[in-house]
Amino acid sequence: MIDIHSHILPGLDDGAPDLKTAFKMAKRAVKDGIAEVIATPHCLDGVHNCRKEDILLACQQFNKELYSQGIPLKVYPGAEIRLTPELIDCFRRGELLTLGDSGKAVLLELPQRCIGEAPVKVVKQLKDMGIQTIIAHPERNFTIQNHPDILDELIFSGALLQITADSLIGKFGRSTTLFAENLVVSDRIHFIATDCHSLRGRSPRIHKAYKKLLSMVGMARTQEIVLENRDLILNSIEISWQVNPSEKEQQVQWIKVPEATIEKTNEEYKW
Numbered sequence: 270m271i272d273i274h275s276h277i278l279p280g281l282d283d284g285a286p287d288l289k290t291a292f293k294m295a296k297r298a299v300k301d302g303i304a305e306v307i308a309t310p311h312c313l314d315g316v317h318n319c320r321k322e323d324i325l326l327a328c329q330q331f332n333k334e335l336y337s338q339g340i341p342l343k344v345y346p347g348a349e350i351r352l353t354p355e356l357i358d359c360f361r362r363g364e365l366l367t368l369g370d371s372g373k374a375v376l377l378e379l380p381q382r383c384i385g386e387a388p389v390k391v392v393k394q395l396k397d398m399g400i401q402t403i404i405a406h407p408e409r410n411f412t413i414q415n416h417p418d419i420l421d422e423l424i425f426s427g428a429l430l431q432i433t434a435d436s437l438i439g440k441f442g443r444s445t446t447l448f449a450e451n452l453v454v455s456d457r458i459h460f461i462a463t464d465c466h467s468l469r470g471r472s473p474r475i476h477k478a479y480k481k482l483l484s485m486v487g488m489a490r491t492q493e494i495v496l497e498n499r500d501l502i503l504n505s506i507e508i509s510w511q512v513n514p515s516e517k518e519q520q521v522q523w524i525k526v527p528e529a530t531i532e533k534t535n536e537e538y539k540w
């Protein structure tokens with residue numbers, strides 16, 4: 270299996286603080302059935318802005334260390350990039366990494382208040398540049414939980430979705446789990462990933478979610494999500510949206526969280 274969203278590289282962001290922890294996370298990932306990881310340190314999120322050069326170097330060094338330790342895990346460079354007004358310019362200047370540095374797809378993190386037209390505009394701008402947008406864990410975004418129509422607009426603009434494995438198995442609360450389940454049964458997701466930051470909390474585990482996915486959508490679709498979609502990012506397979514979400518509308522019972530939950534966040538997003 271591949272994990273396309275991971276903060277395993279040591280010392281770059283709020284993920285693995287040191288090499289020792291990163292080794293333990295790598296061993297845990299391998300034990301859980303993960304053979305490949307795309308490392309996605311935070312970029313442009315207002316706290317961490319990992320530089321492309323630093324990520325590439327850290328990834329190269331970490332792969333050497335893994336090899337010398339005999340840990341059978343391959344790590345590709347990537348980034349989790351927060352939606353900000355400067356994102357497109359940064360891409361044009363070649364300052365940001367695509368997933369696997371393949372030039373095909375970007376992992377985009379939406380702020381908790383993703384209102385207005387900007388998210389869709391950015392997805393379309395990236396598409397015009399030949400880059401596929403993959404939205405990171407939309408099920409954990411309270412604005413989207415309240416306004417799933419935002420997500421459908423993004424999907425129809427060409428975005429693909431990645432949910433967090435722990436969301437599916439109840440680690441982020443009931444509303445997030447139900448929303449993630451909605452996304453799964455309505456065929457809105459293309460990827461499931463750990464978003465691991467440490468050994469505790471968001472850790473590198475995916476197997477339990479994989480089993481739940483299997484029980485929900487069967488083997489063929491699970492294999493697509495867990496195994497085959499890696500080629501959408503790393504190989505030359507064309508990315509195309511396979512399911513028209515409107516065809517599945519009858520199955521979707523969107524879960525809404527109280528507006529008050531959103532008001533607790535002080536992050537504003539408009540331009």
Ligand SMILES: [Fe+2]
Binds near residue numbers: 274276349464
């Ligand atoms: Fe992340």
